[in-house]
Amino acid sequence: MPATEQDFMDNPLGENPTLEDVLDSFEFLDDWEERYAFIIDLGKQLPAFPDDARIEENYVHGCQSQVWLISHYDETSGKLYLLIDSDALIVRGLAALILVALNGRPPRDLLATDIDELFERLDLFNHISPTRGNGLRSMVGKIRDIAAAEVAA
Amino acid sequence: MTDLSVVNTATLKAFDVQTIRRDFPILSQQVNGKPLVYLDNGASAQKPLAVLDAMDRYYREMHSNVHRGAHTLGDRATAAFEGARETVRSFLNARSTQEIIWTKGTTEAINLVANGLAPRLKAGDEILVSRMEHHANIVPWQMIAERTGAKVVPIQVSPEGELDMDSFTTLLTERTRVLAITHVSNVLGTINPVTAMVSQAKARGVITLLDGAQAVPHFQPDVQTLDCDFYVFSSHKLFGPTGIGVLYGKAALLEEMPPYQGGGEMIERVSFERTTWNVLPYKFEAGTPAIAEAVGLGAAIDYLSHLDRAAMETAENALLQRANQLVETVPGMSIIGTAAHKVPVISFKIQGLHPSDIGTLLDQQGIAIRTGHHCAMPLMDFYGVPGTARASFAFYNTLDEVEQLFTALQKVQRLFA
Numbered sequence: 001m002p003a004t005e006q007d008f009m010d011n012p013l014g015e016n017p018t019l020e021d022v023l024d025s026f027e028f029l030d031d032w033e034e035r036y037a038f039i040i041d042l043g044k045q046l047p048a049f050p051d052d053a054r055i056e057e058n059y060v061h062g063c064q065s066q067v068w069l070i071s072h073y074d075e076t077s078g079k080l081y082l083l084i085d086s087d088a089l090i091v092r093g094l095a096a097l098i099l100v101a102l103n104g105r106p107p108r109d110l111l112a113t114d115i116d117e118l119f120e121r122l123d124l125f126n127h128i129s130p131t132r133g134n135g136l137r138s139m140v141g142k143i144r145d146i147a148a149a150e151v152a153a
Numbered sequence: 154m155t156d157l158s159v160v161n162t163a164t165l166k167a168f169d170v171q172t173i174r175r176d177f178p179i180l181s182q183q184v185n186g187k188p189l190v191y192l193d194n195g196a197s198a199q200k201p202l203a204v205l206d207a208m209d210r211y212y213r214e215m216h217s218n219v220h221r222g223a224h225t226l227g228d229r230a231t232a233a234f235e236g237a238r239e240t241v242r243s244f245l246n247a248r249s250t251q252e253i254i255w256t257k258g259t260t261e262a263i264n265l266v267a268n269g270l271a272p273r274l275k276a277g278d279e280i281l282v283s284r285m286e287h288h289a290n291i292v293p294w295q296m297i298a299e300r301t302g303a304k305v306v307p308i309q310v311s312p313e314g315e316l317d318m319d320s321f322t323t324l325l326t327e328r329t330r331v332l333a334i335t336h337v338s339n340v341l342g343t344i345n346p347v348t349a350m351v352s353q354a355k356a357r358g359v360i361t362l363l364d365g366a367q368a369v370p371h372f373q374p375d376v377q378t379l380d381c382d383f384y385v386f387s388s389h390k391l392f393g394p395t396g397i398g399v400l401y402g403k404a405a406l407l408e409e410m411p412p413y414q415g416g417g418e419m420i421e422r423v424s425f426e427r428t429t430w431n432v433l434p435y436k437f438e439a440g441t442p443a444i445a446e447a448v449g450l451g452a453a454i455d456y457l458s459h460l461d462r463a464a465m466e467t468a469e470n471a472l473l474q475r476a477n478q479l480v481e482t483v484p485g486m487s488i489i490g491t492a493a494h495k496v497p498v499i500s501f502k503i504q505g506l507h508p509s510d511i512g513t514l515l516d517q518q519g520i521a522i523r524t525g526h527h528c529a530m531p532l533m534d535f536y537g538v539p540g541t542a543r544a545s546f547a548f549y550n551t552l553d554e555v556e557q558l559f560t561a562l563q564k565v566q567r568l569f570a
Contacts, residue, residue, distance in 0.1 A: 032185075032517045037568055064509040064525055066539065087539065088507030089569055090514075 003050040008072035008081035011047045013096055014103035019118075022100050026122050036090070042100070043092030049085030060142050063135025065091050071146045073107070080107050080147055084139065094136055097122075098143070107147035115140050168464035174549050176201040176456070187519025190554045195339055195498055195545030196523050198370055198392045200453070207452030208394065208445045219444055220418065220435075234444050237451030238434070244454045245384060245401050246375040251433040252407065255442050258398035259366040260289040262385035263333070265400060265437060266362055267293040269410030270331060273360075276302030279328040281359075283308040283316055283345075284535055285338045288528040290364045294333060303330065310535060314341035314490035316350075325353060332361045336368035340527045340541065341490025342473075342498030344368070351381050360406070366390055370547060371496040372466060376401050388446065392547075393453035397446035400437070407433050414439040465548040472546045472555050473497040479559040483566050489541055497546035500527075502538060503562070506569055511542040514568060518561040 017025075022042070029035045053070050060067040065088030072081045082103050084095040101118055102110050119136075174180055177199045182189050191199060211233055217226035219234045235250070242250045256262040274280075280294045284307045294305045306329075309320035316334070325332070332354040337344050351361045362383040365374055369386045376384050383406075387398040402410075412419055412430055416439035421429040430436045476499050480486050485504030503511060512524035525540040526533045533540060544558055 033564075033568060036514060036517070040569060064540070065507050088509045090510050091507075 003053060003070060003072070003083060005072060005074070007047065007050070008083060009074070011081060011083060011099070011103060013045060013047075013099035014101070014105070017100060019101050022097065023121065036093075039093035039097065040089050041093075042096040043089055043094075046085065046092055046096050046099075047083060049083055053083075054085070060135055060138050062138035063091065064088070065135070067091060067095070067135050067139060069139060069142055071143075073150050078106050079104050080110060080150060082143060082146075086135075091135055095139060098136075098139055102140075102143055107150040110147045111144060111151065168461045168468060168548075170468065170549065170551050173460070174551075176203070177549055178202060178205075180549065184519045184521070185517055190520040190550075190557050192544040192546060192550065192554070192558060193521045193523050194370065194547040194550075195367060195390070195543060197389045197395070198547055199549070200392055200394065200449075201456050203456040204393055204449045204452045208449045211445050211448045216445070218441055230444055233448045233451075234442070237447040240451040240454050241399055244373065244458070245399075246377050247401050248377070249404065252401055252404050254400040254402065254407070254434045254437045255447055256385075256398045256400050256437075257396060257443075258387040258389070259287075259364060259385050260293075260398075262383075262398055262400035263289055263362070263364065264293045265413040266333075266383050266385075266402070266410075267297040268413055269407075270360065271297050271301055272411065274298075274301035274303040274330055277328060278303040278330045279324075279326070280305045280331045280333065281308060281321075281324055281329050281354075282306070283334050284310045285314070285316070285341060285343065285529065285532050286333075286335055287339050287364065287366070288530070289366075290333055290335060290362075291531070294331070307531065308334070310532065313492055314338065314343050315492045316343075316345050318346070321350060322353070325357060325359070327357070329354070329357065329359050332359050333364070334362075335364040335366075336374065337365075337371070337496050338490065338529075338532075339367045339498075340500050340529050340532055340543065341492060342367075342495040342500075342545075343490060343492035344494040344496060347381070348379055351379060355380065367496065367498075371469060373462060382406055388450040388453065391450070391453055392457065393450035394446045397443045397450055399450075404433060407437070412436050412439070416440045418442075460548075469497045469546060469548055472550055472552065473499070475552055475555045476544070476546075476558070479555070482559055483562045484570075485566065486562065489536055489538070497550075498543065499545075500541040500543045502541055503566055506565070508540045508542045510569065511562070511565055514565040515542075515558075515561055518557075518564070520558055520561050522558075 029038055054068050058068045058070050060069050065086050067086045069084045082099055086092045086095055179199050215229040215233055217230045219231045221227050238250045238253050241253050280303055282291055282305055298305050306324055308324055309317040311317050336347055347363055354361050361381045363381045365384050365386040369391050382403050384401040389395040419431050419436050419439040421431050480488055486501055489500040508524035512522055515522055523543045
């Protein structure tokens with residue numbers, strides 16, 4: 001079934017939980033196992049992704065797993081909504097983390113967010129190399145491109 | 154007199170894995186706070202001190218360009234470089250060093266042969282490969298097929314990961330010109346029955362190439378017994394440096410083939426009227442070669458030849474058996490590739506997990522494996538998987554490391570459950 005506007009607006013990530021919620025929870029996680037368990041759980045909160053959107057145009061290249069990303073810009077609120085899917089569980093968790101930081105934000109705000117700084121605060125770069133084919137950079141890059149296109153429009 | 158050899162002069166050592174491991178300095182480090190367990194040997198193997206020292210010594214004491222004469226360093230470099238070629242000849246039991254061509258690696262060696270055989274190929278001819286080939290033994294043939302009108306035909310694979318011999322017999326026809334197959338599968342670890350296949354192919358006058366990249370780290374091939382026309386492998390999987398590999402070819406075919414690249418070294422005489430080629434093996438070695446790397450590969454082979462290879466094969470087989478026994482301790486885990494004859498390589502999946510999930514969480518535990526399609530997409534399609542996780546062992550791995558792998562996999566499985 002194609003994604004409706006409502007599907008995008010119903011994606012709670014960014015509102016529930018918020019970035020602050022995630023940062024607070026992360027502080028109490030001691031070792032890599034707990035951090036990964038948390039990320040994997042977050043991935044389980046990704047809303048369903050429409051089957052008919054798994055097409056080349058929405059494919060995020062540069063990941064070892066398959067990743068798809070679609071967006072909807074809501075004219076009324078001026079906010080950009082995103083849906084992401086992957087067949088790898090850790091990548092789903094990272095995608096959810098990205099959505100917590102970037103989903104449902106005005107494109108200008110989104111572009112002003114320093115995502116590297118965020119991941120450093122989460123101490124993720126010590127554990128998840130951005131170059132290791134998990135597609136973190138590719139996903140963020142694609143989202144920033146979409147936001148930049150909305151700003152330019 | 155200065156000793157110009159860079160040969161490891163140690164006598165045959167008994168095989169003791171803990172002693173052996175001390176020869177590989179990289180293995181004694183920590184990764185992510187855990188002792189490194191290196192199980193990605195199929196992608197690239199680690200180097201013994203003998204290799205590092207030989208290359209270091211070459212650069213400190215001998216380096217100069219080869220085959221240029223006129224001074225002492227040039228003679229030393231040439232002696233070391235050609236000495237390494239003789240070491241490779243002896244390793245493969247080739248008849249002559251004329252038949253040993255240096256390449257960048259297995260990939261370049263296959264491209265060289267495919268280009269060299271192109272003049273023999275025409276529309277309607279067939280090049281027989283298999284469904285378990287690395288892309289390096291598929292794509293060069295597809296490129297030549299496109300140029301000549303020939304066709305690349307794959308031998309089928311059984312669900313256990315063995316070549317389907319009925320498929321081979323059916324596909325080997327009067328149209329077949331080339332049989333190019335892997336000696337050992339990089340994904341499955343299967344040791345293919347290449348001697349019988351080469352002999353069947355030869356009976357029909359078919360030219361044969363064996364991809365030995367995954368074979369030579371585990372056992373020593375004899376090209377005269379195999380009787381193949383070409384045998385190719387890479388140094389870096391054989392505990393030698395990157396950037397160099399070997400093409401063995403029968404002299405008669407190499408003589409017939411046109412040069413692959415033009416330039417210095419490969420010519421006899423150049424003029425604007427007529428340029429003639431150098432003799433074998435230099436005809437195929439345009440430009441200044443990877444001299445230090447050749448010396449390093451020679452040192453790797455010397456190192457191996459001073460170990461008890463029979464004992465090493467027994468030890469490697471014990472690693473594989475232990476891994477097979479432990480599969481049932483990880484819920485949802487299954488092995489892809491259960492051939493009767495295998496080198497110690499296991500490709501596997503765990504139900505519900507993506508290979509990249511497994512690789513990432515093993516790395517957290519200090520364990521290096523390979524995940525992905527392993528440059529064998531047609532084989533991934535056959536098994537209906539996006540990729541596999543692959544643990545590939547070398548003789549310096551221990552039974553304890555096999556057990557650590559499975560303890561770590563149990564943890565991974567629990568984390569996702």
